[in-house]
Amino acid sequence: xxxxxxxxxxxxxxxxxxxxxxxxxxxxxxxxxxxxxxxxxxxxxxxxxxxxxxxxxxxxxxxxxxxxxxxxxxxxxxxxxxxxxxxxxxxxxxxxxxxxxxxxxxxxxxxxxxxxxxxxxxxxxxxxxxxxxxxxxxxxxxxxxxxxxxxxxxxxxxxxxxxxxxxxxxxxxxxxxxxxxxxxxxxxxxxxxxxxxxxxxxxxxxxxxxxxxxxxxxxxxxxxxxxxxxxxxxxxxxxxxxxxxxxxxxxxxxxxxxxxxxxxxxxxxxxxxxxxxxxxxxxxxxxxxxxxxxxxxxxxxxxxxxxxxxxxxxxxxxxxxxxxx
Amino acid sequence: xxxxxxxxxxxxxxxxxxxxxxxxxxxxxxxxxxxxxxxxxxxxxxxxxxxxxxxxxxxxxxxxxxxxxxxxxxxxxxxxxxxxxxxxxxxxxxxxxxxxxxxxxxxxxxxxxxxxxxxxxxxxxxxxxxxxxxxxxxxxxxxxxxxxxxxxxxxxxxxxxxxxxxxxxxxxxxxxxxxxxxxxxxxxxxxxxxxxxxxxxxxxxx
Numbered sequence: 001x002x003x004x005x006x007x008x009x010x011x012x013x014x015x016x017x018x019x020x021x022x023x024x025x026x027x028x029x030x031x032x033x034x035x036x037x038x039x040x041x042x043x044x045x046x047x048x049x050x051x052x053x054x055x056x057x058x059x060x061x062x063x064x065x066x067x068x069x070x071x072x073x074x075x076x077x078x079x080x081x082x083x084x085x086x087x088x089x090x091x092x093x094x095x096x097x098x099x100x101x102x103x104x105x106x107x108x109x110x111x112x113x114x115x116x117x118x119x120x121x122x123x124x125x126x127x128x129x130x131x132x133x134x135x136x137x138x139x140x141x142x143x144x145x146x147x148x149x150x151x152x153x154x155x156x157x158x159x160x161x162x163x164x165x166x167x168x169x170x171x172x173x174x175x176x177x178x179x180x181x182x183x184x185x186x187x188x189x190x191x192x193x194x195x196x197x198x199x200x201x202x203x204x205x206x207x208x209x210x211x212x213x214x215x216x217x218x219x220x221x222x223x224x225x226x227x228x229x230x231x232x233x234x235x236x237x238x239x240x241x242x243x244x245x246x247x248x249x250x251x252x253x254x255x256x257x258x259x260x261x262x263x264x265x266x267x268x269x270x271x272x273x274x275x276x277x278x279x280x281x282x283x284x285x286x287x288x289x290x291x292x293x294x295x296x297x298x299x300x301x302x303x304x305x306x307x308x309x310x311x312x313x314x315x316x317x318x319x320x321x322x323x324x325x
Numbered sequence: 326x327x328x329x330x331x332x333x334x335x336x337x338x339x340x341x342x343x344x345x346x347x348x349x350x351x352x353x354x355x356x357x358x359x360x361x362x363x364x365x366x367x368x369x370x371x372x373x374x375x376x377x378x379x380x381x382x383x384x385x386x387x388x389x390x391x392x393x394x395x396x397x398x399x400x401x402x403x404x405x406x407x408x409x410x411x412x413x414x415x416x417x418x419x420x421x422x423x424x425x426x427x428x429x430x431x432x433x434x435x436x437x438x439x440x441x442x443x444x445x446x447x448x449x450x451x452x453x454x455x456x457x458x459x460x461x462x463x464x465x466x467x468x469x470x471x472x473x474x475x476x477x478x479x480x481x482x483x484x485x486x487x488x489x490x491x492x493x494x495x496x497x498x499x500x501x502x503x504x505x506x507x508x509x510x511x512x513x514x515x516x517x518x519x520x521x522x523x524x525x526x527x528x529x530x531x
Contacts, residue, residue: 188359188360188361188362190361190365193362193366196445196467197445197446197467227358227359227362228362231355231357231358231359231362231366234355234357234358235333235334235355238333238334239333242332242333264357264358265357267356267357268355268356268357271356
């Protein structure tokens, strides 16, 4: 009795298995993005070669065989088309072979809901920060129960900004961890700061920081860019907290692994008698368990789809996904 | 000084300037920001807000007077009155009065836009109506000086999402008469509303 989740929206191929909200396995294989970034066709090719073995690894980790699977979830989007196709195809094949129900899952909802599930947050304002996206969300019930987007980036995700800067500074891009390391001991230099209500932009900051690398200590540039970007996020989410009167802030997505971002949010929420919730890092990086956890909730609330309706959508927005539970 | 209210970035106090009733809007320190960034944001925004209010006033818009700027605080003339959002339910009983208020709110936004001032949070919560029925625009904390047609259209969109479908046309008609380039702004408003991101993003105002 277990639900299997397949995540393949970008460079990570992840397979997770969940049973009644408990994660039994969370296996993954990663495409090496190197210094060039991700080449979608190459990543998809690698996912195709490895999908069988990663599913096998997850099953043996969970101590079961295929016959124990009672439901299947896969990432419908957002993500890279060729990569998403691999997970979709594997999920549909498994569903037909095992004759078990299948459900498409929104990638962002996967991150957010697994974090809510394991951290115990009840009705939080969410800061979802990843490579491709940066959004502030919260559940509202109209016109259907979903995560409403209160604010978001008008251009690139904050993770994308950190990675692009890391490449320009000849560092290994990894959700900002290398930038954070470089930033240690840096001093503040003035940089563009752009928040409009609960929305924000990062390209101006990135362009400025990359240009500043020429004539400044890279440590100062890394420090100032990171401080500026995270302060922008904190300001926007503080406004959302006061507007909605919610007191829980849930941090999720790849950049949620940043210690400094979490620390800043803790200082901010403490002034409003609030608290920060987050999941362990294995759920913040892309993973299959989050898809399994959400798929189980969806199947339990009757959201299964016919295999012929199981599509992908590269631009599937978090606020288009229904949350029935 | 007595604290009246508290927002995301500033606190409002009851104050007096040279014996005159005033409010103090003080931008508070944010512990999460590195110190130099915190000082810079607070002082830049305080100065910019006062500058924009003075500009609006000079161009004939009804805004409270700035009395004094002191570091991270602005002392502003205190006005008697109620916010428009608290008066909305009176519409049925006082149709003619409400019509005039909405016309005035549209006219004021047109005048601000003529001066290239975008308010940034133009909702009924920031329209003050005095007991005599005079309409003031308040809180320029998110305002900017820009000639961007899109930014101007977003001011209208915010009001459109904040008031009922029967009331909004009164507001828009009056805006059209008051703003010199209302045609481009209203065309842009249509564009924005047809875009995906604003269709799925219902605006919620406090």
